[in-house]
Amino acid sequence: MQQINSHQWRVPLAEVEFGPEEPAAVLSVLESRWLSMGAVTQAFEAEFAAFCDAKHAFAVTNATAGLHLACLAAGLGPGDEVILPSLTFVATANAIRYTGATPVFADISSLNDWTLSPHEVKARITPNTRAIMLMHYGGYASNMPAFQTLAERYNLLIIEDAAHAVGSELEGKQLGTWGHTGCFSFFPNKNMTTAEGGMVVTNDDAAAEKIRVLRSHGMTTLTWDRHRGHAFSYDVVELGYNYRMDELRSALGRVQLTRIPAGNLRRHQLTEQYRQAAAKRLPGIQFPFADHPGTSACHLMPALLPEGTNRAKFMGMMKQYGIQTSIHYPPIHTFSGYREQAHELRLPVTEVVGQREVTLPLYPGLTEEQLNWVIDAAAQALDACSSEG
Numbered sequence: 001m002q003q004i005n006s007h008q009w010r011v012p013l014a015e016v017e018f019g020p021e022e023p024a025a026v027l028s029v030l031e032s033r034w035l036s037m038g039a040v041t042q043a044f045e046a047e048f049a050a051f052c053d054a055k056h057a058f059a060v061t062n063a064t065a066g067l068h069l070a071c072l073a074a075g076l077g078p079g080d081e082v083i084l085p086s087l088t089f090v091a092t093a094n095a096i097r098y099t100g101a102t103p104v105f106a107d108i109s110s111l112n113d114w115t116l117s118p119h120e121v122k123a124r125i126t127p128n129t130r131a132i133m134l135m136h137y138g139g140y141a142s143n144m145p146a147f148q149t150l151a152e153r154y155n156l157l158i159i160e161d162a163a164h165a166v167g168s169e170l171e172g173k174q175l176g177t178w179g180h181t182g183c184f185s186f187f188p189n190k191n192m193t194t195a196e197g198g199m200v201v202t203n204d205d206a207a208a209e210k211i212r213v214l215r216s217h218g219m220t221t222l223t224w225d226r227h228r229g230h231a232f233s234y235d236v237v238e239l240g241y242n243y244r245m246d247e248l249r250s251a252l253g254r255v256q257l258t259r260i261p262a263g264n265l266r267r268h269q270l271t272e273q274y275r276q277a278a279a280k281r282l283p284g285i286q287f288p289f290a291d292h293p294g295t296s297a298c299h300l301m302p303a304l305l306p307e308g309t310n311r312a313k314f315m316g317m318m319k320q321y322g323i324q325t326s327i328h329y330p331p332i333h334t335f336s337g338y339r340e341q342a343h344e345l346r347l348p349v350t351e352v353v354g355q356r357e358v359t360l361p362l363y364p365g366l367t368e369e370q371l372n373w374v375i376d377a378a379a380q381a382l383d384a385c386s387s388e389g
């Protein structure tokens with residue numbers, strides 16, 4: 001399998017994997033000359049819906065646009081509050097703000113479970129709370145049974161940011177299909193890619209109709225329907241957007257989706273190997289999500305450095321060894337652009353993770369030799385960086 005994107009690193013953080021099928025699929029769309037809103041996108045949506053057992057799936061230009069549509073389908077607007085984690089990518093919170101609603105940050109469960117704490121969420125519910133936005137960190141499930149109970153009791157909608165979670169499940173049910181809506185990302189560093197791209201899924205017919213219309217300018221009929229002679233004109237029923245995916249990217253997505261089962265299995269095996277090697281050779285480093293319920297897509301390999309480790313120096317040394325690392329995530333409530341939404345807010349567990357987390361390389365093409373280089377380098381870097389503040 002051809003691997004791209006690894007030029008300057010001995011071990012990159014993530015890697016796109018294409019076989020000959022991906023370029024062939026894109027080329028065949030180019031040759032067809034039907035480039036957007038067509039049969040390929042419809043097939044991709046049907047296949048994705050079947051894959052995660054969702055009633056409706058909508059391909060969108062990226063997951064951020066998908067999250068915006070999910071917020072609109074939930075009817076969010078000014079005055080509404082949505083409770084969400086701060087330990088996530090900023091797009092999760094931005095999508096809420098696009099509608100004029102207010103993001104309300106809550107802490108994660110523990111240093112082992114980095115998903116939103118149901119207990120902390122409950123403490124932040126007010127008469128204005130309309131929804132809970134969950135993010136399945138690294139593909140590991142949020143506590144869906146507890147959130148469903150809260151949602152029913154307080155009449156809230158659940159939106160799932162499932163950007164990390166293509167193929168993750170809990171109690172035999174795919175993540176992204178538990179809530180009112182779920183959003184997946186196909187950005188190049190995710191478990192499958194369409195370059196830019198995303199998918200919104202829902203089992204709710206009314207939400208589906210809303211998403212269908214808002215994704216395409218608020219129009220009642222689509223170019224594709226008119227092309228097939230199903231309609232000659234259209235009405236515009238509300239202020240919509242152009243959040244559509246094109247046929248080239250849908251073609252890429254159809255091929256990439258077929259690689260998910262084997263790719264996620266390999267990620268799972270590598271995660272276990274990391275845990276075993278680290279238990280022997282990286283005492284002091286903690287890996288979260290030990291014994292976590294469900295089956296994770298294992299999107300990330302997050303690690304918690306020992307207290308007092310100089311993380312910047314650790315990451316700098318890893319870079320010198322040719323190993324790319326990252327931070328997931330600088331907490332949103334610490335950003336200057338979120339000062340107004342997070343005034344003097346303290347989230348103790350999130351802040352510890354935000355300060356000590358390092359993400360190690362993980363992707364299906366990672367070899368055991370490369371994994372051992374990562375462990376060797378981390379052991380040396382850790383030695384050099386311990387107790388330096």
Ligand SMILES: *Cc1c(COP(=O)(O)O)cnc(C)c1O
Pocket residue numbers: 062063064065088089091092135161163164184185186187196197198
């Ligand atoms: C990648 C990501 C997004 C945004 O996805 P795009 O497709 O790049 O818009 C949103 N939330 C999380 C948690 C992500 O990791």
